[in-house]
Structures are given as C-alpha cells and as structure tokens.
Amino acid sequence: xxxxxxxxxxxxxxxxxxxxxxxxxxxxxxxxxxxxxxxxxxxxxxxxxxxxxxxxxxxxxxxxxxxxxxxxxxxxxxxxxxxxxxxxxxxxxxxxxxxxxxxxxxxxxxxxxxxxxxxxxxxxxxxxxxxxxxxxxxxxxxxxxxxxxxxxxxxxxxxxxxxxxxxxxxxxxxxxxxxxxxxxxxxxxxxxxxxxxxxxxxxxxxxxxxxxxxxxxxxxxxxxxxxxxxxxxxxxxxxxxxxxxxxxxxxxxxxxxxxxxxxxxxxxxxxxxxxxxxxxxxxxxxxxxxxxxxxxxxxxxxxxxxxxxxxxxxxxxxxxxxxxxxxxxxxxxxxxxxxxxxxxxxxxxxxxxxxxxxxxxxxxxxxxxxxxxxxxxxxxxxxxxxxxxxxxxxxxxxxxxxxxxxxxxxxxxxxxxxxxxxxxxxxxxxxxxxxxxxxxxxxxxxxxxxxxxxxxxxxxxxxxxxxxx
Numbered sequence: 001x002x003x004x005x006x007x008x009x010x011x012x013x014x015x016x017x018x019x020x021x022x023x024x025x026x027x028x029x030x031x032x033x034x035x036x037x038x039x040x041x042x043x044x045x046x047x048x049x050x051x052x053x054x055x056x057x058x059x060x061x062x063x064x065x066x067x068x069x070x071x072x073x074x075x076x077x078x079x080x081x082x083x084x085x086x087x088x089x090x091x092x093x094x095x096x097x098x099x100x101x102x103x104x105x106x107x108x109x110x111x112x113x114x115x116x117x118x119x120x121x122x123x124x125x126x127x128x129x130x131x132x133x134x135x136x137x138x139x140x141x142x143x144x145x146x147x148x149x150x151x152x153x154x155x156x157x158x159x160x161x162x163x164x165x166x167x168x169x170x171x172x173x174x175x176x177x178x179x180x181x182x183x184x185x186x187x188x189x190x191x192x193x194x195x196x197x198x199x200x201x202x203x204x205x206x207x208x209x210x211x212x213x214x215x216x217x218x219x220x221x222x223x224x225x226x227x228x229x230x231x232x233x234x235x236x237x238x239x240x241x242x243x244x245x246x247x248x249x250x251x252x253x254x255x256x257x258x259x260x261x262x263x264x265x266x267x268x269x270x271x272x273x274x275x276x277x278x279x280x281x282x283x284x285x286x287x288x289x290x291x292x293x294x295x296x297x298x299x300x301x302x303x304x305x306x307x308x309x310x311x312x313x314x315x316x317x318x319x320x321x322x323x324x325x326x327x328x329x330x331x332x333x334x335x336x337x338x339x340x341x342x343x344x345x346x347x348x349x350x351x352x353x354x355x356x357x358x359x360x361x362x363x364x365x366x367x368x369x370x371x372x373x374x375x376x377x378x379x380x381x382x383x384x385x386x387x388x389x390x391x392x393x394x395x396x397x398x399x400x401x402x403x404x405x406x407x408x409x410x411x412x413x414x415x416x417x418x419x420x421x422x423x424x425x426x427x428x429x430x431x432x433x434x435x436x437x438x439x440x441x442x443x444x445x446x447x448x449x450x451x452x453x454x455x456x457x458x459x460x461x462x463x464x465x466x467x468x469x
Contacts, residue, residue: 032086034461035147061160067144079169084117094401112174174383180316182361187273208255302449306368312377317356356405
C-alpha cells in the first residue's frame with residue numbers, strides 16, 4: 001500500500017471516530033477550569049486515553065492534574081501534547097456573536113484549550129490504531145500538561161525528567177490562520193518578591209519600616225533596568241512588567257509592614273532571561289537593604305525560548321496541503337463576519353489559505369520546554385477569523401465551543417497524525433529533524449530555569465475556582 005493510501009486510512013479513522021473526541025472537547029468547554037484546578041478535564045481525558053488502550057500515569061511530576069499516557073515500545077518515541085486550562089473572567093455563550101457571559105466572572109476557554117485537550121489525543125489514538133493494524137514498532141506518549149496559561153505545567157514536568165528520551169514532539173494551537181511554520185518564542189520568568197517591615201502610627205512614621213517603600217523603590221529600579229536589556233527582534237521584543245498585588249495596610253496613617261511586587265519578563269533567549277532575573281533579584285535585595293526591610297522570593301515559573309525546527313514544519317505543511325483547511329460552513333463564515341464587525345474589524349470571514357515554509361515568532365508558551373528535548377513540530381489551525389489582536393477574549397471562547405472550534409481541532413489532529421506517520425515510517429525524515437535540532441542547540445543542553453528548592457503552589461487559582469464549580 002502506498003504512503004497516500006496509508007494516510008487516507010488514518011484520516012478515515014479520525015472521521016469515523018471523530019464524535020468521541022468532539023464530545024470530549026465540548027464537554028471540557030462546558031466545564032472550564034483554571035490552571036492546576038482542572039480536575040474535571042483530567043478525569044475526562046485520562047479516562048478517554050485508557051479506553052483507547054493507553055497506559056496512564058496520573059499525578060505526573062507530583063502535579064495532581066498532570067499525566068503521561070503511553071502506548072507501544074521501542075523507537076522512535078513520538079510525543080503529543082494536551083492542554084486543558086481555561087482563563088479567568090472569560091465566560092461566554094457559544095451561540096452569541098457579541099460579548100455575553102454565561103456566568104459573570106466565571107472562567108472560559110479563551111485560548112481554545114478545550115480543543116487542545118482532545119486534539120492531540122485524537123491524533124495519538126489514530127496513529128496507535130494504524131500501528132496496531134500494521135505491526136509498526138514505536139512508542140507514543142501523550143503529555144497532559146496543566147496550567148499552560150501560567151506556564152507551570154511543562155517546565156515542572158521537564159524538571160522531573162518526563163521529556164527525556166523523546167525523538168520528536170508534535171503540538172498545535174488554535175489561531176486565526178492555518179499554518180505549519182517553524183516557530184520560535186521568547187524565554188519567560190514569573191516571580192514575586194514579598195517585603196516585610198514594621199508598622200507604626202502615621203503620626204510617627206520614623207518608628208516604623210515601610211515595606212511599601214521597598215516595593216516602590218524596586219519599581220523604580222526596574223524602570224531603570226529596562227534601558228539595559230537587549231531589545232530582542234521584532235515580534236519577540238523583550239518586555240519586563242511589574243505590578244503591586246499587595247500594598248500592605250491600605251490606610252494612610254499606618255506604616256505598612258508588608259508589600260509585594262510581581263515581576264514578569266520575556267526575553268529572546270534563556271541566557272538573557274537568566275541574566276535579567278539575577279538583576280531583578282539583586283534589585284529586590286538592594287531595595288530591602290536600602291529601606292531596612294527583609295525580602296522573600298516566591299519563584300513561580302520560568303521557561304526557555306523555543307527552538308525552531310524547519311524540517312518538521314515542512315513535513316507538516318505538506319500534510320496540511322493533503323488534509324486541506326477546516327471545513328467551515330457558510331453559517332460559520334457569517335457568524336465570523338458578525339463577530340469581526342462587533343469588534344470593529346472588516347468582515348472578511350475565514351481564510352482557507354494554508355501557509356508555511358518560513359519562521360513564525362509567536363507568544364510565550366511553555367511548549368518551548370519540549371523543543372529543548374527533541375525536534376518540535378508546532379502547527380496552527382484557524383479557530384477564529386482574521387482579527388489583528390491577541391487571543392484571550394470572548395471571541396475565542398465563543399468559537400471554541402462551536403462547530404468552528406471542532407473543525408479546527410479535527411484538522412489539527414489530522415495534520416499531527418499524518419506527520420507522526422511520516423516520522424514512524426521514514427527514518428530519513430526523523431534523522432534530518434534531529435540533525436537540525438542538534439545544530440540549533442549548538443552544544444547547549446537542557447537545564448531547568450526553576451530553582452531546585454522551588455515548589456509548585458498547587459492551590460493556585462483554588463479560591464477563585466471554588467466560586468464557580
């Protein structure tokens with residue numbers, strides 16, 4: 001049987017079994033959960049994988065909602081990815097073309113992770129079926145990675161060594177286009193500094209030590225530090241942001257004995273990220289010393305820059321052309337135009353174009369951690385029409401719960417499954433992808449950016465999530 005006939009059989013399997021994975025994606029859309037609180041999605045997805053013949057390790061890396069599902073044995077080892085966290089405050093009805101929450105303040109899938117949750121699994125199950133029928137050796141691994149929106153799932157799983165031994169990884173993300181580019185993104189850190197001082201009456205503030213003074217001084221230090229950070233390339237500019245989540249006692253006649261500053265940075269590569277992080281930490285210590293406070297670092301997470309792989313992008317692009325774009329109906333297109341008009345954009349609707357063959361610089365994602373362990377193919381499928389704004393909005397939620405979202409997921413799963421087939425049956429392709437991977441690393445080896453003593457706060461988002469369960 002020829003290669004194209006094999007691929008047609010894989011696509012037929014996906015079509016014949018599509019409803020199972022559509023039901024999973026829409027069920028998770030109806031039960032949106034914030035990062036590290038995705039217990040409903042976790043149970044749904046791990047059950048689906050076990051029913052499909054995978055062996056599932058639950059609680060991977062000590063994270064209750066992380067998992068690794070495995071099928072097969074031997075080489076090559078192909079990784080697939082599943083994300084399933086929602087975003088706060090983005091509740092939205094799936095059949096309304098204007099902002100209208102289901103429940104005010106509740107979470108919503110404003111990045112399409114309900115589709116990501118099931119799309120990678122759908123691809124892996126289709127490949128597993130083909131391997132069984134044709135007695136093909138190899139190992140498939142599906143990584144269930146929680147809390148992508150705060151970039152903590154994959155870096156902590158990588159620190160635990162769960163991505164070692166991979167030969168390639170295939171991933172995707174909902175977007176406004178159908179694309180198979182080589183992808184690069186910035187390195188990232190997220191850290192808080194908590195200052196402690198001594199309270200006093202405002203009539204005699206000299207008897208106290210203001211923790212707020214330390215955070216204000218640190219904010220100024222960060223402003224000065226910005227001038228000394230390499231700017232990065234267009235589309236991946238270095239940014240350093242901060243906020244004051246706790247300013248201590250909010251009463252002007254009391255010297256605050258506590259105050260915090262929250263710092264987030266994005267940089268062209270991991271080396272710059274580490275350098276700036278060290279300077280930020282030194283600034284915190286210096287500002288504490290200057291005012292007489294003490295400071296405690298709360299390290300939340302850090303991720304590497306993504307290592308691009310043109311070999312897998314080109315293979316994915318060929319498969320995309322074979323599969324075709326999502327099958328958007330006229331009703332879908334009319335809805336898309338109404339949404340665009342609602343947001344003040346030209347009503348162009350969906351594009352059926354499939355693009356690729358170059359480099360795309362995308363927003364920060366913790367999928368970058370995969371790319372330091374093996375060649376990464378990272379694809380996009382059009383969930384929303386052209387809109388010239390980042391995601392994380394009601395439009396993404398509305399589309400992710402509709403036929404438009406299901407078509408994007410199904411298309412992505414087909415492209416991933418066919419690219420996995422190529423890697424399993426064409427050793428030369430895998431060898432070329434790995435050769436490019438080694439050349440781009442240029443002798444560098446993966447080293448976690450997270451301190452050894454840093455523990456993940458598993459109660460992150462719990463209080464907020466408990467309000468909406």
